[in-house]
Amino acid sequence: MAFDHRKYRPFTPIARPQRRWPDKVIERAPNWCAVDLRDGNQALVKPMTVAQKTRLFLLLVKVGFKEIEVGFPAASQPDFDFVRKLIEEDLVPEDVTIQVLTQAREELIARTYEALKGARRAVVHVYNSTSRVQREKVFRMDVAGIREIAVNGARSVARHAAQAPETEWIFQYSPESFTGTELEVAAEVVNAVIDVWQPHKGQPVIINLPATVEVSTPNVYADMVEWMNDNLHHREHIQISLHTHNDRGCGVAAAELGVMAGADRVEGTLMGNGERTGNMDIVTMAMNLYSQGVDPMLDFSNIREIAETVESVTEISTHPRHPYAGELVFTAFSGSHQDAIRKCLSTYQEGDVWEIAYLPIDPRDLGRRYEEVVRINSQSGKGGVLHVLERDFGITLPRWLQIEFSRVVQEQAEEQEGEVNGEQIHALFNKHYLATPAGWQLHAYELNRERDVVDARISIGGDGDDTTVLAAEGRGGVEALVEAIKRCTGQDIAVEGFDEFALNEGTDASAMACVRVRVGDEFSSAAAMADDTTSAALQAVLSAVGRVAAVRASLASVG
Template identity: 50%
Template sequence: MTATPSPLPVPPRLATPTGPRGADQPWWNTQLGSAMPFSRYERSGTRLPHLLTDRTWPSKSLARAPLWASVDLRDGNQALRDPMDIRRKKAMFDLLVRMGFKDIEVGYPSASHADFSFVRTLIEQDLVPDDVTMSVFTPARPELIDRTFEAIDGADRAVVHLCHATACLWREVVFAMTAGEVEEMAVRAARHVARCADATKGTRLRFQYSPETFNVTEPEFVLRLSNTVAALWDASPDRPVTLNLPTTVETDSPNVFADQVEWMHRNLDNRRSVILSVHPHNDRGTAVASAELAIMAGAERIEGTLFGNGERTGNVCLATLALNLFSQGVDPQLDFSDIDGIRRTVEFANQLPVPPRHPYVGDLVHTAFSGTHQDAIAKGLAAIGRRAAEAGTPAATVPWNVPYLPIDPKDVGRTYESVVRVNSQSGKGGVAHVLNTAYGLDLPRAMRVELGRRVQRAADHGGGELTSRALHALFAEEYLEFDRPRLVLKEFRTTPGAVGVTLDALVVLANGEERRLTAGGADAATAFAAALTGIGITVQRPELTEHPLPDTVGTRFAAYARVTVDGTVYHGVGIADDAERARLTAVASAVNRAHG
């Protein structure tokens, strides 16, 4: 017998909070002050030159998809322990195109030979569709800008993405520059980009500017930089500049970022000549919220990665954002109809697993183990089926409204088989749902309760999840398979009478003896119950339901009996090629359980 492993000890360095409670802490909150060095970290407050008292974003909602900009091949790639080779990059690029992305940052060609070679491969092999624009990233250094333009030579169209940090901390610690010197650097780099573009023939070029660390930069300084760069690049409505606002390291709650974006949106010069973009990171775990509020605040474009890969805690997850829109009836303008196939490609390219609880794509996101959740889901799916039947339309066209499931798993290529899974936390509804979806068995309510108790004992004993096959085995042990059955129905014949039927049945008893029984009744099951008195079995009030079981070679029937045997109620199940035999076998099953 395998020994139960000892639980891990409590980490010895933990210091249980024992400090004073907060001054305004209510009596019902008994938490105590911790020894965590929280005083090292300053509350940032707002990073606006003045508070927005007339912000408009809180009253808005998301009504259409933004321009999705994938940075999987650049920002995502540079965050990998094992950066993508050409084969993995090509798989990711093809996936993004197939899904419908039109704005793809394909690399950082001045950073590595691999990135440079991939950009050249896309151009020389004509792999970029006509309606897809590739962008290439460059820092604000002349020699790196030159290398970037060398990489895109011969492209039909491209966006050159100029980026440098602007925040005070970076200016002082990283660059050792004043604000004025950083502004001069930005102007020199923007002019160098423009000169290189003028010298480039045959390529339709546009430009993007990212004041990296935007969210912790003085707003008026970053506004001045942005307006200056856009003007140097002759931004116009027919050739707009993309202004990308990164939360390079997420430091504030999403509402602060929304205020920052709205302030920029209101105060930018020549606003119609700017595509306002955001690039949220996920250091606080709120990148999705930041991106959604930023769109409400005036942003039109979002940079991120599929499933959120990126430095530290990652970039914003574009799949989550797009499917959030989808779940609210908004066309995401991206295709997620095979989300597991998408995940496999992303995992291959990134060499990183997607967690099982990742929104929409994780293995367990549509799965319920809790009994109350399972019951609600099963009833919701049944309601969808009823509405479809009443309307005479496929279930896939019925408006989706199922408890605990924000979208129909089938719309992203999943099945219902994994929606309800059974362990010790599950209830009768979950057990019944799994048997129904996997085997077509529609158990009556009282039998669900009875079988649920049996499953609960098995789950408590085993300690893990029970598969649909394991559940069916428990069901069969309980209702279909008996080591020493009291009786087995071998054959029968019914003869219609003036009132009801007469039943002639041959049964086999536990000792192997065959007995022929005859009796009449309102129906075959009632007649069978009456006939059993001839062998000393008192069966009263048989109640039966049945339904067809579609099979690969025809149709079978499942019948469920509720009978009183010797004064006690028992349930039984019969499965047979015809409905009448299934009903009589169900009565025999109940008798065998009574005497088992």
């Protein structure tokens, strides 16, 4: 069998019986650093132009990022030119710090500082790989050799910074492929770098622990972060940063658990664009915090603009089910989901704690509309259909008519093999219930009450002058009308269901009535809207009876 799992071996977990992080709760947002312009850009088939990078940079600033990795200026001329553009055109706000990446090589570090000349403040992020696989099979070095590369890089970074004191420098080091590095080796190399930079003497230092390749479950990564947190020199003077990739689909989970394990800072990208399966998705992690009542310190209230900008500059489409940003992420097609959402929303008032079934956050917080929440296809039920009618047209239906009409909508969805939109639902309701059968239009009525009896005279007909006057007595207008029709037609007629509703503002009518009648052994339902409840009720009865009459006339003509 070609699909052979025996060629792999499980990742060895960390022996940490006294782990503390499982009891932690994230109560504030970490420091965010967006790496869309470097890591995200390097992952593109067609890298961004300087103009595209500028557009994305301005978006990241607008969202609220205070640290933005803007490139790898020593690796390509476009990256170099972009960094220069930001500095020379003064595009970096006072409260924003740019970050650049470089390998721990002297010539690349020198080129990096050349790109940053004149910057007010910058993070110089230097790295070298420390994993066992890279040491043994790529560099063919022992731990001492890898440590020497890191130390020499740290010294070079500090030396070039000293030559440009007009800039506020922040140093960052990453043991690349940290997750594939033995913890003792990682700590040895990182501490050697810390000892060069001496953060306890005032030099700002960030130690980044990247899951360059995600090789274990997120809890193991958290154990590794907590172990490093306990074994770094001068821990109180440095920031621990995380940079998780998504090879196992757990980038967000790993970053969240890593913050619980003691990290102060998180690097990631909008929508998770990045190498291989992508980077940690900052939109998802930040909105996860938001859903728990934690201020993410980032503004995603216009998620459409963000998604459209990212799609434009990366040429990568946002998945429709992407958490928070996807087109369908707040959309329910399932009948039971729709019914629960409708009922919860009907009781929600502004200022209430958000507790809506199937919606972890209010879609409006992201600039989304409630119109997108419930959409109808063949999987939908009465609750969804009713929600669309209430939401879009101010029409409320009784339960018995919800059940009946939902079958009509489901048949339409099955016939066209797809979604039925609000306008189609409204048209179906008009056709099957609101449309008045020919000759059964209410023209006028008079109701006179004596004692407990109503004397009714009702004029009906078509669009012309041909009218019929029905007269009878009953305990109310509807009962009197039914009695009059029974006398006129000789049919056994009974009202099986009757409901009246006031309509929402914005509709032409102010009342609606829904009735279900039995004519002999046949049943018929109808609805009517009017300026008053009596007119609506009388017309609904006439329409329901008239539909049976129309069906019989049609069958008679065929026979």
